[in-house]
Amino acid sequence: MAETENKSDKSAGEGDLGTKEQEIYDQRLEKAGKWRDAGFNPYGNGYRPQHQAAEIHEKHSAQTAEEIEQAAPPPYDVAGRVVAMRSFGKAAFIKLRDRSGEIQVHMKKDALGDTYETFKLCDVGDFLAATGTIFRSKTGELTLSATKFVPLTKSLRPLPEKWHGLQDVEMRYRQRYLDLVSNPDVKQTFLRRNKLIRFIRNFLDTRDFVEVETPMMHPLVSGAAARPFSTHHNALDIDLYMRIAPELYLKRLVVGGFDRVYEVNRNFRNEGISTRHNPEFTMLEFYQAYATYEDLMDLSEEMISEAAQAVTGDSKVKYGEHVLDFGKGWKRISMTEAIREVVSGLSDKDMADADRLRHELLKTSHSEAERRAVDTMNHGELVGALFEHHVEHTLIHPTFITHFPTAVSPLARRNDANPDVTDRFELYVAGREIANAFSELNDPLDQKGRFLAQLEAKQRGQQETMDYDDDYIRALEHGMPPTAGEGIGIDRLAMLFTDSQSIRDVILFPLLKPLAK
Secondary structure: OOOOOOOOOOHHHOOOOOHHHHHHHHHHHHHHHHHHHOOOOOEOOOOOOOOOHHHHHHHHOOOOHHHHHHHOOOOEEEEEEEEEEEEOOOEEEEEEEEOOEEEEEEEEHHHHOOHHHHHOOOOOOOEEEEEEEEEEOOOOOEEEEEEEEEEEEOOOOOOOOOOOOOOOHHHHHHOHHHHHHHOHHHHHHHHHHHHHHHHHHHHHHOOOOEEOOOOOEEOOOOOOOOOOOEEEEOOOOEEEEEOOOOHHHHHHHHHOOOOEEEEEEEEEOOOOOOOOOOOEEEEEEEEEEOOOHHHHHHHHHHHHHHHHHHHHOOOEEEEOOEEEEOOOOOEEEEHHHHHHHHOOOOOHHHHOOHHHHHHHHHOOOOOHHHHHHHHHOOHHHHHHHHHHHHOHHHOOOOEEEEOOEHHHOOOEOEOOOOOOEEOEEEEEEOOEEEEEEEEEOOOHHHHHHHHHHHHHHHHOOOOOOOOOOHHHHHHHHOOOOOEEEEEEEHHHHHHHHHOOOOHHHHOOOOOOOOOOO
């Protein structure tokens, strides 16, 4: 329906509108006033539609026009946003979208009487309610023939043009509300993400895990090796850190008797932004007493395999150029074995030689800063760096990497047979880490030494280190049962299950740099 000219007050929309956009804004503002004159509040409240578009389609999609006419179903009452409109003078077809889908509505002057003049003031983007009976149009489309119509909300700004949608990627993230309206697939992405989280909660709940909430502001940097955001509490006059992980609080609960506990939690890390990293992100973290990291490998494979089936309908999931096989039977390999599979010429003896590993790593260290960092690394850190540089991106199908060096695993239990490595695994899919888990370190003396090693690493210039947590040591001294714990990146898992190449595509409102004014 064409916008009409008027000379109404332009101040309401000024600031970010061009001339054409301002004209449309003013035209729609005038139409909102005419709604009021006709007795309809353009920003009213309290309308309760009795039916959903999907419900109507489900009941009648298999029926022919003749069958619908013979059945004479009772009237339906729907409400939603107008996303398309074709006007023919004394009649119009609109597409009304509600939370379940879309339904075509036939608006006729003969049926609506005087209220049809109010309908003519409606635009794409407005919210309307319509009541009427079902029939099939000449093109065979299931359609509601409106006998009553109620305008609900006037949209003052037009939606992006349907034939090209909202294509500017950054604007889609900044104005996610328009992205959701213009690109229906985006809504499906977030519905699939929601389905994933609901599945995980149900999976753990049925296995006697208890969901809890732990603090999001910490007095110490704890639970992971990462740079934090800092804040200040005015009343207490103390500095705090936004949570980088809930780990140490959840393990305190295991000490207190919660043998199976989990949290779907928001974490904050003051680090780089990329297609795989957002400063604010969602993790699942869970702990199980009387379990080992091997038990959690089995549980993770079962949970994620079943999640793939439940969320996507198949254990084989398309992701970019790959088809990821989440069927059970995932590869399990130690970190040193994985390095030797990719980096030729490294023997078992070489893997134990820090100088040999440093030489290998320096081959691909180009900047002076990188070379200085390599020179300060100990043996375990060199093994970890070689893995990250050479192996990680090659792991496409679900793969468990086990036996991480103790030097890069400050919270994991040492392996009984080889104390230089820990009983730990990380799950990799599509060349990225999805999960991190280990048999928990419940020896307070060993944990105290690991914290001190973290402080020493910080003094050597490493920024992603943890603080010494005296209260956590005290908790361990009271005794924590043998326990295994795991963290799973919900955003990254959602990326895999929605074929999303950027983490911003699965976060409703990703962090963006403000636009210049």
